[in-house]
Amino acid sequence: MQKLESEVRLIVRIYNDCWSKNWGFLPLSNEDAMMIAAFLRMVADPQLVRFAFINDEAVALFGAFPDPYIPLRPRWRWYGDSDLVRLMRLFLQRRQIPIIRLMFFGVHPRFRKLGIDAVLYRQVKEYAMGKGYRWCETSLLLEDNHMIRSPSAFMGGRLYKTWRIYDLPLTR
Numbered sequence: 001m002q003k004l005e006s007e008v009r010l011i012v013r014i015y016n017d018c019w020s021k022n023w024g025f026l027p028l029s030n031e032d033a034m035m036i037a038a039f040l041r042m043v044a045d046p047q048l049v050r051f052a053f054i055n056d057e058a059v060a061l062f063g064a065f066p067d068p069y070i071p072l073r074p075r076w077r078w079y080g081d082s083d084l085v086r087l088m089r090l091f092l093q094r095r096q097i098p099i100i101r102l103m104f105f106g107v108h109p110r111f112r113k114l115g116i117d118a119v120l121y122r123q124v125k126e127y128a129m130g131k132g133y134r135w136c137e138t139s140l141l142l143e144d145n146h147m148i149r150s151p152s153a154f155m156g157g158r159l160y161k162t163w164r165i166y167d168l169p170l171t172r
Contacts, residue, residue, distance in 0.1 A: 008037045010051065011104070014061040018106025022142060043068050043094045047127050052107075052116045060107040062120040064128070064136065066097035100128060102138040105148065117151060125155065 012033045019025050043066045052060035071093040074081045107116050128136065138152050143162070 004037060004041070005034065007049075008033045010058055011049075011061060011063065014051075014058055014106060014108065015104055017108055018061070021109070022145070040065050040068070042090065043097060045100075045131070047131075048100060048124060050120050050123060052111075052120060054111060059111040060116045060120060061104060062102075062124055063104045064100045064102045064124060066094070066133075067099045067101045067137065068094075068097070070097050070099055098132065098134045100133050100136050102136055105138075112147065117147075121151060121155060 009030055012028050012030050015033075016027045020027070045066060048064040048066075050062045051058050068090060071090040072086050074086070105117070105120070107114075125136075136157075138148075138157060141148055141152070149159075
């Protein structure tokens with residue numbers, strides 16, 4: 001966490017390199033990434049973010065975070081559930097969130113199919129299980145990205161939701 005800004009810049013570089021060929025890709029700017037990091041810093045567990053290096057070159061990235069939505073989701077209690085109450089709940093529960101969200105995972109195209117992904121998966125899975133995390137949500141996986149979907153299924157992941165984008169002309 002002491003090197004947050006330089007590591008966020010590294011994340012942005014790897015993210016933009018790894019995802020540039022994905023459908024619908026929009027490059028992430030350092031400024032946008034710093035805003036996201038500022039929010040996630042409250043819940044971040046630094047051991048859930050891993051880099052892989054080959055000859056001092058960062059070639060892969062695995063980034064998961066305790067899911068802040070768990071304490072932030074509305075509960076509709078008798079005392080109300082204002083934004084302030086939800087933020088207090090996030091602050092109080094931020095170290096006991098049992099669900100992590102895999103936000104980004106990528107291996108530079110030149111280094112794919114070398115097993116780097118398996119090493120990162122195993123390291124983070126062992127750490128997460130040892131820390132008591134019970135569930136990992138791997139969100140927003142492209143339907144045709146078998147290089148991420150297959151390992152997810154191999155590790156016990158299951159598809160439970162599909163998002164689709166439809167095109168509808170608005171002219172008569």
